Amino acid sequence: MRADVTILYFAALRDAAGISTERVETSAADLRSLYNELQARHALPFPARQLRVAVDGEFARWEDVPRDGTEIAFIPPVSGG
16 A cells, blocks of 8 residues: 655754755655665665654654655754764
8 A cells, every 4th residue: 555645854864865854755664674774765864763763743653654744853863062
């Protein structure tokens, strides 16, 4: 099943991708697979295990299936000071 989703990138992911948002059409089985596709496309610096993922503003599980029309955010680790 294909889904048309909006991807949001923050901090180091935004810097690596060179964009803060993009629309993608995907047939990824889950959010982890979607991230892996985007990581390969944009040379994103973090493995999925170091990130949080959110769908429509709510934290989600990596095993969740991308749903058509949703907004998916990949959130990198934040360093404090």
